[in-house]
Amino acid sequence: MAISLPVLSANAAEYTDLLDAADDFDDFDKDTYNPFDFNLEPSFQYDISSAKISREAPCVPNRADYAGQPGVMNNPRLVEGQGRCSTPEMVYNREMDYEYSQSTLNLALRAGLYKDLELRIDVPFVIGSSATLKYADGVDAANSSVDPSNDRVNADARNVFTRGNPNDVNLRELDGFSMYRYFDLANEGSTYERSGFADPTIGLAWAPFNDQRDDTKATLLIGMDYTMPIAPIKRADNDAVGQGQHMLHWKLASSRQFDWINPYFGLEYFLPLLASDSPMRKSYPGNQGQVIENAPMRGDITIGTEFIPFEDAETGARYAIDLRFTMGYVSEGRDYTPLFDHLANSQCNRKTLGDVMPQFDTNGNLTNPADVACAWIVQEPGNASPNAAYDLSTTSKSTPFQTDGLMTVEDYATFAGQLGVYLQPTEYFQIKALVALKHRQEHFLTNSRTGRDADDALEVTPDDTVDLTGPDAALERNPVYNATFDSSGNRFRVQEYNTWSFLVNAALQF
Template sequence: MLRLRAILAALLLGAPLAASAADITRIASSFDEDDPFDLFIDVGFERTQSREKIVREQLAGTELQEASEVWHKAVDSRLNLKLAIGLYKDLEFSFGLPLILQQNDSYNFVSGTNDANSTIVNNCLNPDGTLSSTACPSSLFTIPQTSKRGGLGNMHFGMAYAFFNQQRDDTKPMWLVGLDYEAPTAKVRDPSEDNTAVTNTKGNVGDGVHKYTFYTSLSRKMGVAEPYFKASYTLPVLGPGFYSNCAHPETLGTPENCGVGKWNRKETGIHAPQVASFLFGSEFTAFRDTNKDQKFALDIRTIGNYVSAGRYYNELSAAMGKLLSSSDFFQVGGQVGATASAGEAFTLRASGTFLYDTDHTLTNESLGVTPQDAAANPSNPDINPNFDYRTDLTTRRFRATESTTFRLELSASFAF
């Protein structure tokens, strides 16, 4: 142990390190004359809390209205571990692994809604649209309730290359392009499992989907300011262990169509959304001591995300016990952060992020045929087995409104 401590101390105090850049364009680079090897180890804590009001469409005469039903609150706390190694000049390989401490979903009535007037509680329909012959009313789900999940998340592998490096040529900006691959290594979540306080068990957190994120980022040091920009696109691809609602067809409208015709497992399973993102902002150096390699900087950025339509684990999935089809929506917001370096080898970062989601539908499954054809032939094999007449039919759909997210991140970075 004494020998190991001595080696670490020598690396921390004596290793030649690359000059600092904006965090968003930081890259590990090796085989430089004054910096033969770069290694970054990041350890961080992240807590994300989101809240939205879930409303439901109702037909009042000939007018479509929305009835306020429940508040949904989601809390995600995790430890993020990341390792970045310089493979060559301006070429980086990275590996990341999140440990998800909690991933909880809670549902409670909004003010003015209760068991007596909630359309969720006072339901008399079966998923196929017929009247329930056993219990009326038959609640769609229990309110209040809290479901819990946790465990190791998906592994991340990344490659990045800097086409321009301002630290080498101060006439050019920092310009990175990269690929982040999220492998479906976490145990796949089964939304039909009861992970509430009744069972006192934690569910899994995986989705069984490969995710490829292509990105580019630029920054330019100009005095105390270093403005930057980043754009990215995430492409999801089904993995071998993805979940399909047909694995537990009891909540489906036409379960007999599972596996029939075009309704194979791929078609009825998860359809993860594509995500296009951009952010721009600037770091502002408030203090710098070049002799001691100390620095304090503020980071302010604007964030925008577009999330496409898809069938996945959305805000209502924990309650309904299945994958649900969401419409597309935008996320807009910003982040304020601070970075403090006690030397080139150690950096602390803290940030707070606020995001607002545009209103979007949470139960938007397609029937697969026209309503007239479905009424004429309820056993039509072209009817989408995922379609639930209780929630996917116009005048019964659920929507997320007033959606806000706040994220707090604290991290420490060690450079070797």
């Protein structure tokens, strides 16, 4: 027995829907003439994210087999045991749990300009965001490689440094020290909050084909948005939320309604261009070693279908359920990460080379373990202020070092699913409710290259290697490379990174 369904008037899916103006649908009927369309759309969105942050560690099946190799035996993060590795390899030790939440109020203004041409302006305000890092289960100051106890810092320093040595000797021994405290996890203060206006967006979208206007063709949408970096940029010394990027967003989408279903497809590309005051734009005259200087680009492919159980062309009433899946790719780039707020607010910021040099009492114990644990801050040339410090032996002992908290992030894929419900009782009012889950593929959060070899004609000592020390280091060493967390075996990696999003939107349609 066949079930007969009513044939509904064609209408674009929400993903491809545009407002129009000066539109008579070419029938010159005054009853259908639409001089303008204007929507005022307030919305509230709540995002909550969670992730696990691990760190690379060398693993050997049996420590005794490497007794003659101090580079292995002295590594404080060495993992031993057949249960973790059957051959020497890198493994990941879970270090921290990450939690993030954000509440955003957005006001969208949409206006039909002419026919199927729409102007849209979005003004978002972040009511509040909260980023938290804490020890993972089973991790504390006794075994953490992020926030170790002073006793562990003292023990490592006694093994590496010789009491009574001058600072120039201690500098040469610094590479053997590894018990760093990057930020505080043991005490309160591991949560950082931000709020304020985010960067607004203005965009144009045009539909050269519209299945409501011509039911022999699918709706085709072409759009471009521009996000303006006019909000205060988030930095270590503020609680702002601006990104400091001119974001260009292109969208190509199509939909076609068949009776009570409306499948759609879309391609999107996001290109960030750094603002003049972006912290990512930091550069050093003559240096050619920074391989990655830009924020990550992004591309998305979206497929979905709207199911329309009821639609009335005369009253404008329409109810729909939207199922959507998006697969994306995020390129390698300099970016804000789950570590950003904690590194940018680390107690190690503004430490000097003189501060982090070990000082011992008469019993051979450190008198400044909290300062020595911050020695990682001086291992990144770009942390020195006001100029990069490529040779610590010639750097003033009073030069302050401070990280901007940004990292070079490995490329990764994203996968997202969304369920939406659209309720439109009249042509003048609509309410939307959405829930979405986004998963980011695991990837390295600290992935800077050591640098880049320059042309021999520019080098003081021509060779085919990247010089990390000596006269060519300022030319070839990456100023944002920090061996303590960017080198292989020390990198941080994010895993099980998921974000739930909940959104409620109301549209007043004029």
